[in-house]
Amino acid sequence: MNTQPGSAYFIEERTETLVTHTLSVLVDNEPGVLARVIGLFSARGYNIDSLTVSEVSHERHVSRITIVTTALAEVIVQIKSQLERLVPVHRVTDLTEVAKQNNHEKPLERELALIKVAGTGENRLEALRLADAFKATVIDATTEHFVFEMTGRVNKIEQFIQIMQPLGLVEVCRTGLAALNRGPEGM
């Protein structure tokens, strides 16, 4: 018996689990290329958890876009082929996939964060002590505030930000993920 609602559009209930992948996309650094990539994600309903862009070869006008996305495994495959279809895209590498093939848990992933904390007295001292433990460096300070710079894995940065919350956290700026695979080979 057909238990599906009658419609020309079939509605599927998906129960599979979501996976998070880090994709590295080499593109021609031409106007609008980022809009194309982002537009693809919004038009097709894909998620962007994190996005980092910058030019990596000045002479060849090539930029590297690092995208962290969460989706069903088969949708991740779709995302890659949809990205590859964009004319200015040179290559898409699924760093998570490559890491797995090489028996690594994950690709190398780092993020940089600037964290402003304001306060006096015991809170201020505590913030400084914790920053030291987390290997965050002070890049600006007055008697009322610090700005910490911190590089590391995403969960370490998130943990630090959480701890700073009660100690007078004012604002945070994060770069998004930079990622490469381990080993001597390039993408």
Add this chain to the structure above:
Amino acid sequence: MAEQMTGAEMVVRALADQGVTDIFGYPGGAVLPIYDELFMQDKVRHILVRHEQGATHAAEGFARSTGKPGVVLVTSGPGATNAVTGLTDALMDSIPLVCITGQVPTHLIGSDAFQECDTVGITRSCTKHNYLVKTIEDLPRVLHEAFQVATTGRPGPVVVDIPKDVQFASGHYVGPENISHQTYHPKVKGDEAKIEAAVALMMRAKKPVFYTGGGVINSGPEASRLLRELVKLTGFPITSTLMGLGSYPAADPQWLGMLGMHGTYEANMAMHDCDLMINIGARFDDRITGRLDAFSPGSRKIHVDIDPSSLNKNVKVDIPILGDCAHVLEDMLRLVRASKAKPDGAALKEWWGEIEGWRGRKSLNYRKSDKIIMPQFAIERLYEACKPHDTYITTEVGQHQMWAAQYFHFEEPNRWMTSGGLGTMGYGFPAAIGTQVAHPESLCVDIAGDASILMNIQELSTAVQYRLPVKVFILNNQYMGMVRQWQQLLHGNRHSESYMESLPDFVKLAEAYGAHGIRAETPDELDGKIAEMIDSDMPVLFDCRVASLANCFPMIPSGKAHNEMLLGDDVAEEEIEKAIEGSGKALV
């Protein structure tokens, strides 16, 4: 040898160098320099449409009927926005278009200047690629690249937005020979090992079926030729999507007719019950698959497509083959010929027996009448009358489109132009104009509905101006028939806004434009009037008054599987209303 010329000259020169003979357009402030250049030469003919949407569909008709890219020229702002529907249509149906849009001068971009719009922003998601050309140095490269991108890989529309100052600027022209995109190089040759595996499956199959699509047409006439050979060599049955009609001859006994929502019973049953599906250049669209979890449950699937993102998108397949249809078909043929194993004759005989059983249901039968013209009958008569001619058919969107697909039969590719993916009412008439421009001596007929034809009726003026004897065969049921049918299926037969109140007198309308108008009201006068239409050397509006409440069958009702079709002759009215139940009514 680089030549010095203005941007506007480069545009016209590049078109000529690309072999473009005809373009479709509409002038305005931001493209006047290009229009001035067009005026001073006679290599490229410009067809003045009456609305920019008309230009895009005309270019689509031109492209689809010739295999060459269609070219559009429009002004900035409203000119560009009016082109958006046609660009989207071309993207959905993989039609190669190059659309040149004028833009305000570079120093005014971003200032909300008169007739400025963010053309590259607006068209980013409805083109295969687009360019804003900011300097004269980039212009020749971009123009030639646009043709390369539009016509190779999976074809599609490309927009080149040219600010007015760049059209006036002077620079060095470079010809197409010297240009190739740095990184864009689609793969055309299929993976040999996968093709081998596919052929091995084919030789073992007991219930195989070829399921082909628009990709075969896009790949060129060679692909259709190779497909015919392969189908003959294997003895397998073949069906096709709406977009693929004509790639295999409809008169051949191995042809099952179109599949999908309004496909034949035998085609859909064969798809459902097959043990091997060989998809060549089709994309498992939802109009084809019906209910996905019940789609051809027992089959292994081979899928040949030039677009990697089409593979494993809607349906998981066993052997995905990335490549151009003609290239892959050629390899398949070679491997089938060389194969020691041969198709399983005994199993195929049994399979054909089953198929003949389904064919015996005669799913395209309909109730005949000698008092009113049944729409299906009208198409059958039109088909018979067109047979002796070199005919090209376009359609609008609605019931008439499906009836045309069911009752008009195609023996050759590139003869059938219809809006499949986007389903754009208003496509057919300008598309027929574009087709007629490409084939001035042929018979070009737009099979239309009374509602659709009004969406681009202004193009009658274009047809008259250029003496393009396009025939518009309107199945006038005084309803947006397809909407009314769905209202009957889904919404208690309440005809909310689907009755075409105050339709014009199409005969007088034709005359007002300087075209010829014909009306047929009874079956017995139909043949004579159709002959009059075909014999006329003028554009004709043919007002064919048909039964107003006929439904389009057979039909896979919403959310049902291929083996749950409604057939036309055995459904009672109450059954139609119950065919789609429950919460699905909210979904279309």
